[in-house]
Amino acid sequence: MNEVYEKLKKCHEAVANKITFKPELALILGSGLGDFCDTMDVKETLPYSEIEGFPKSTVAGHKGQFVFGYSNGVPIVAMQGRVHYYEGYPVQDVVLPTRLMHLMGAKTLFLTNAAGGINPAFHAGDFMLITDHICSLVPSPLIGANIDELGTRFPDMSEVYSRRLRTIIENSAAAEGVPLQRGVYIQTTGPNYETPAEIRAYGRLGADAVGMSTAIEAMAARHCGMEVCGISCISNLAAGISANPLSHKEVQETADRVAPLFRRLVARAISDICKGD
Secondary structure (H helix, E strand, O other): OOHHHHHHHHHHHHHHOOOOOOOOEEEEEOOOOHHHHHHOEEEEEEEHHHOOOOOOOOOOOOOOEEEEEEEOOEEEEEEEOOOOHHHOOOHHHHOHHHHHHHHHOOOEEEEEEEEEEOOOOOOOOOEEEEEEEEOOOOOOOOOOOOOOOOOOOOOOOOOOEOHHHHHHHHHHHHHHOOOOEEEEEEEOOOOOOOOHHHHHHHHHHOOOEEEOOOHHHHHHHHHOOOEEEEEEEEEEEOEOOEOOOOOHHHHHHHHHHHHHHHHHHHHHHHHHHHHOO
16 A cells, blocks of 8 residues: 555544544645634544644644634534644655545545735735645645545646635625635745745745745645635735745734634635535
């Protein structure tokens, strides 16, 4: 058996021995956004530390656990804290949680993150619906022997972020009165923030926002047949656009400030997405 798949299966067996909940939708909560779980009807939780072989999140503000429960009646599994490539894990370990939630039964992946705004029309505190991504700066999670049990060797990525789900989220935002930008997300390796020259280059490539997660998770999810959508919280303006030095503290402060709007938008979007299934 493929070593990556064998590790994934062992993690799934460990979860199955502890958790009975069956989710329909998987939600990954980005920096400062973990409080969404306070709005859920929580049934079970599982710290990553209790899953043998599971990579641990080391970032401040990431609790490091799966939360199982209902959001507006929809059964979901939420990740309070994701794993990042810059933490030193192989890229296959970074997307292990995404693949694991697929094995748990989730058919839809809802991604969130805190991102730096590249588009000059964006402001700190905006939400951006991810329409596409650029991921050429980070190794593909599909490198190595293909896991045939999950998907094809050469998966199509012409529509990573489902048009159907994007339309639903746009309508959800309008119904809740939440302003929503749209744009392309670019993932970098981190952990350092980008230089002004890099930001100018990314803007010319067509990126509207930049961050250190999300795109490889989306790729892994599409490989195994999940329908994907994503929203970025523009937590700061990127280097060279903002006159201030960048800091993780600023990211968390902005995420905390807009958290009520974020919770409203995500809860409504999840309800509308699953209502249409």
